[in-house]
Amino acid sequence: MSDERMERLRERIGRIGYGGDYNPEQWPEDVWTDDARLMRAAGVSMVSVGIFGWAVVEPKPRAFDFTVFDKVLDVLADADVSACLATMTASPPPWLAARHPETLPTRADGTRLWPGGRQHYCPSSPIYRDHAVRLVEEVANRYGDHPSLALWHIGNEYGCHVAACYCDVSAASFRDWLRARYGDVETLNDAWSTAFWSQHYASFDEVQPPRTAPTFPNPAQQLDYARFSSDELLDCFRAEKEVLRRRTPDVPVTTNFVPFFEPPGKSLDLFAWAPQLDVVSYDSYPNPHDPEAAVRAALGYDTMRGLRDGEPWLLLEQAPSAVNWRPVNGPKPPGVMSLWSWQAVAHGADAVMFFQWRQSRGGAEKFHSAMVPHGGEDTRVFREVRELGQSLAAAPALVGSIPRRADVAIVLDWSNWWAFELDSHPCSPERLIDVLHAHYAPLYDAGVACDIVPPTADLSAYRLVVVPNLYLVDQAAAANIAAYVEGGGTLLMSCFSGIVDGSDRIHLGGYPAPFRQLLGLRVEEFWPLAEGDSVRLVGDLTGDAATWSEDIRLEGADVVASFATGELAGGPAVTQHEFGRGTAYYVGTRPDPSTMRRLLDRARLTAEVDPVLPELPEQVYARVRETPGGVAYTILLNHGPTEVSVPLPSPMRDALIDGPPSDAVRLAPRGVAVLVAD
Numbered sequence: 001m002s003d004e005r006m007e008r009l010r011e012r013i014g015r016i017g018y019g020g021d022y023n024p025e026q027w028p029e030d031v032w033t034d035d036a037r038l039m040r041a042a043g044v045s046m047v048s049v050g051i052f053g054w055a056v057v058e059p060k061p062r063a064f065d066f067t068v069f070d071k072v073l074d075v076l077a078d079a080d081v082s083a084c085l086a087t088m089t090a091s092p093p094p095w096l097a098a099r100h101p102e103t104l105p106t107r108a109d110g111t112r113l114w115p116g117g118r119q120h121y122c123p124s125s126p127i128y129r130d131h132a133v134r135l136v137e138e139v140a141n142r143y144g145d146h147p148s149l150a151l152w153h154i155g156n157e158y159g160c161h162v163a164a165c166y167c168d169v170s171a172a173s174f175r176d177w178l179r180a181r182y183g184d185v186e187t188l189n190d191a192w193s194t195a196f197w198s199q200h201y202a203s204f205d206e207v208q209p210p211r212t213a214p215t216f217p218n219p220a221q222q223l224d225y226a227r228f229s230s231d232e233l234l235d236c237f238r239a240e241k242e243v244l245r246r247r248t249p250d251v252p253v254t255t256n257f258v259p260f261f262e263p264p265g266k267s268l269d270l271f272a273w274a275p276q277l278d279v280v281s282y283d284s285y286p287n288p289h290d291p292e293a294a295v296r297a298a299l300g301y302d303t304m305r306g307l308r309d310g311e312p313w314l315l316l317e318q319a320p321s322a323v324n325w326r327p328v329n330g331p332k333p334p335g336v337m338s339l340w341s342w343q344a345v346a347h348g349a350d351a352v353m354f355f356q357w358r359q360s361r362g363g364a365e366k367f368h369s370a371m372v373p374h375g376g377e378d379t380r381v382f383r384e385v386r387e388l389g390q391s392l393a394a395a396p397a398l399v400g401s402i403p404r405r406a407d408v409a410i411v412l413d414w415s416n417w418w419a420f421e422l423d424s425h426p427c428s429p430e431r432l433i434d435v436l437h438a439h440y441a442p443l444y445d446a447g448v449a450c451d452i453v454p455p456t457a458d459l460s461a462y463r464l465v466v467v468p469n470l471y472l473v474d475q476a477a478a479a480n481i482a483a484y485v486e487g488g489g490t491l492l493m494s495c496f497s498g499i500v501d502g503s504d505r506i507h508l509g510g511y512p513a514p515f516r517q518l519l520g521l522r523v524e525e526f527w528p529l530a531e532g533d534s535v536r537l538v539g540d541l542t543g544d545a546a547t548w549s550e551d552i553r554l555e556g557a558d559v560v561a562s563f564a565t566g567e568l569a570g571g572p573a574v575t576q577h578e579f580g581r582g583t584a585y586y587v588g589t590r591p592d593p594s595t596m597r598r599l600l601d602r603a604r605l606t607a608e609v610d611p612v613l614p615e616l617p618e619q620v621y622a623r624v625r626e627t628p629g630g631v632a633y634t635i636l637l638n639h640g641p642t643e644v645s646v647p648l649p650s651p652m653r654d655a656l657i658d659g660p661p662s663d664a665v666r667l668a669p670r671g672v673a674v675l676v677a678d
Contacts, residue, residue, distance in 0.1 A: 042382070299436065485580060647664050
């Protein structure tokens with residue numbers, strides 16, 4: 001049924017969706033007519049409406065007034081612009097907190113968060129949920145048959161500001177969650193290792209959230225609270241979705257996941273969330289001042305695609321130019337907005353949308369760029385918005401096409417992410433996203449496409465599987481990875497993997513116990529490096545490494561590189577082991593980028609993995625999307641500052657311009673081509 005809903009949405013939009021968050025309640029009614037004119041000029045096909053509309057439509061409890069959105073949705077319908085209509089529950093009106101302060105969220109240190117911003121609600125609060133569900137009933141009944149309605153937008157950026165609440169209401173819900181997970185308190189005690197530090201519980205009623213404690217809180221308790229908090233927010237989503245399904249069973253539902261590289265990006269288990277959505281949606285805000293911005297964005301996009309096994313997804317928010325929330329908010333230089341938008345399409349996006357349509361006059365985001373800036377239509381940004389709309393409309397066949405399955409998979413698991421970044425580890429926690437990026441970037445720079453998958457995925461179709469870190473792994477996932485290699489696959493696994501089970505308890509039998517036979521080694525001791533220190537690697541692979549090292553004892557593996565300096569000088573640093581019909585590489589340190597590139601090139605050679613296109617110039621990247629009929633579109637992106645000529649394996653024509661097929665294409669700086677064979 002989800003496929004049928006999405007097919008109707010694609011048919012309705014007819015091309016890559018284009019638009020942004022539309023907040024007409026911030027403007028007088030006479031502006032709405034001008035908005036419709038400018039949307040037509042820009043080629044807008046869909047806008048997100050009503051995300052922060054709760055206080056407008058319910059200014060007092062149960063006193064609903066939909067006058068504003070009645071008129072707005074009619075304006076959109078007349079302009080042939082579809083609505084991604086929000087359930088309006090993301091930011092409760094002030095009256096809810098005034099009447100029910102118990103609905104407000106609380107931090108781990110007991111600080112209560114108050115209205116004045118947004119997301120000021122406790123996800124476990126039954127009062128908040130009751131009011132939210134009642135509002136969704138009203139919205140669905142009023143607009144379920146409106147001609148502009150194309151897609152439901154539930155909530156907004158769940159977990160962005162309040163990833164977890166620690167109030168007494170949440171504590172009670174946590175206990176219920178634990179009862180369902182463990183059944184009895186002794187099973188909980190075992191999972192949480194409560195024999196340590198006299199933490200044994202006689203009853204579930206004694207359990208609290210991991211609030212601020214005198215020293216390190218119980219790590220298993222912290223891990224379970226992250227799981228619980230993700231589930232509580234998902235329950236909020238499900239409650240609203242149930243209303244919409246009952247009233248509008250044919251209309252797809254989505255919600256927008258927060259930017260992957262920002263700290264909130266790890267707050268939700270997106271592999272658990274994605275099956276509940278008809279289509280994954282994502283908000284992406286690469287930093288124009290970051291030289292790695294395009295790589296980081298691509299990693300986020302590939303992750304979104306991987307959440308539903310390669311299906312297209314929607315870019316629901318990005319900035320036309322500058323944001324307002326970084327210490328320094330640089331604008332996107334000319335051409336970058338278009339280039340980065342097409343990058344999302346190349347990695348599977350079926351919509352390119354922005355926050356927001358018209359730049360706010362007041363409020364916290366008044367300096368956040370918009371499709372229509374404060375300066376109006378006679379501005380660089382709006383001219384680029386209009387040009388992008390035209391180019392996206394020139395390739396309607398891309399809608400619904402599937403990015404070609406990659407030969408390389410990178411493993412990601414949210415429980416591992418949460419556990420990896422807990423305190424009381426051998427060294428100050430690294431950010432898993434940075435470790436993930438360190439393994440993804442060399443493949444990206446080599447022009448190699450990657451899929452992002454959980455450790456339980458079917459890996460058999462991949463030539464190379466990369467495990468940046470799998471500190472937490474259960475026996476089933478470990479067996480899945482071992483079976484992949486035994487069956488002929490090539491694995492590259494990095495350090496501090498296979499250490500604990502799903503309750504953050506050490507796998508006994510020597511590190512990394514679940515992978516010792518697979519890797520042909522044992523790690524005797526962790527040897528983190530002092531801040532600023534590095535070690536030299538020598539052997540078949542030479543280079544430098546930092547942050548981490550391990551005292552590795554060989555049990556059948558061959559040495560690829562050894563430590564040449566430091567306390568472990570002469571010991572193995574990188575190994576290679578034949579296991580079954582496959583090969584497993586292990587990296588017992590953190591190589592620098594150039595060394596990691598050479599290592600991954602070696603692993604790719606072993607696995608016979610090629611780039612998407614050969615002979616790509618530096619900073620030019622290619623991805624392929626295929627239609628259900630088997631037509632392949634190769635999207636080329638020039639992230640470089642100069643014009644380049646790209647040789648093609650066979651003559652192709654550019655769908656964005658009129659012209660005959662050619663065996664080479666010229667790309668302007670920040671230029672894009674959408675190539676298809678005749």
